[in-house]
Amino acid sequence: xxxxxxxxxxxxxxxVLLECLDHPKVVEVLSIGRRTLDLTHPKLKQIEHKDFSEFxxxxxxxxxxxxxxxxxxxxxxxxxxxxxxxxxYDYTMALANVLxxxxxKMTFIYVSGQGTDSSEKGRIMWARIxxxxxxxxxxxxxxxxxxxxxxxxxxxxxxxxxxxLYNFLIKSLGWLIKLMKKISPNSIVNTQQIxxxxxxxxxxxxxxxxxxxxxxxxxxx
Numbered sequence: 599x600x601x602x603x604x605x606x607x608x609x610x611x612x613x614v615l616l617e618c619l620d621h622p623k624v625v626e627v628l629s630i631g632r633r634t635l636d637l638t639h640p641k642l643k644q645i646e647h648k649d650f651s652e653f654x655x656x657x658x659x660x661x662x663x664x665x666x667x668x669x670x671x672x673x674x675x676x677x678x679x680x681x682x683x684x685x686x687y688d689y690t691m692a693l694a695n696v697l698x699x700x701x702x703k704m705t706f707i708y709v710s711g712q713g714t715d716s717s718e719k720g721r722i723m724w725a726r727i728x729x730x731x732x733x734x735x736x737x738x739x740x741x742x743x744x745x746x747x748x749x750x751x752x753x754x755x756x757x758x759x760x761x762x763l764y765n766f767l768i769k770s771l772g773w774l775i776k777l778m779k780k781i782s783p784n785s786i787v788n789t790q791q792i793x794x795x796x797x798x799x800x801x802x803x804x805x806x807x808x809x810x811x812x813x814x815x816x817x818x819x
Contacts, residue, residue: 603666690708706735754790
């Protein structure tokens with residue numbers, strides 16, 4: 599497979615990128631970001647793209663790919679709804695629409711979140727917007743499209759979150775996460791498992807569009 603990864607400067611995206619680079623069935627990885635990564639690998643190509651509101655200007659470089667793992671995302675903390683919608687819904691759909699026009703047979707995987715509101719009518723702003731993003735991706739008509747809702751995530755292989763608070767919590771409350779994992783083993787995943795699950799879903803398919811922690815663990819086996 600040849601795959602596209604967005605958001606590789608973030609925790610989930612970086613974890614997914616590393617698994618793609620290591621996987622024997624992935625022959626090429628294209629990272630699209632506002633800045634290039636401090637990483638070199640024989641499989642890795644990079645596009646520095648500043649304006650995520652449109653991807654038509656780089657469409658000629660996006661043809662011929664088999665899967666896209668859309669891991670770009672921001673926290674809604676302190677954001678107004680219009681700004682969060684732009685960075686969550688508009689950016690993702692701008693990419694999805696261009697890729698669908700290039701290859702409707704590809705797999706498109708969107709990193710969403712637990713608690714996402716598929717009805718689009720709930721009171722929680724971020725959940726509504728992510729719900730609409732999921733729904734509109736599914737409506738496009740890709741051969742395969744999935745929304746990953748990972749919940750609590752443990753970073754692996756030296757990957758860190760862009761959130762200093764999240765990094766602090768992971769480092770200081772590691773014992774609590776291990777305890778939660780023992781009590782509820784299907785509620786917590788790590789970045790390696792997310793990456794492998796995406797690759798396996800792309801290769802073999804899956805019978806659900808919305809993929810939670812339990813399904814991620816199944817796909818990662």
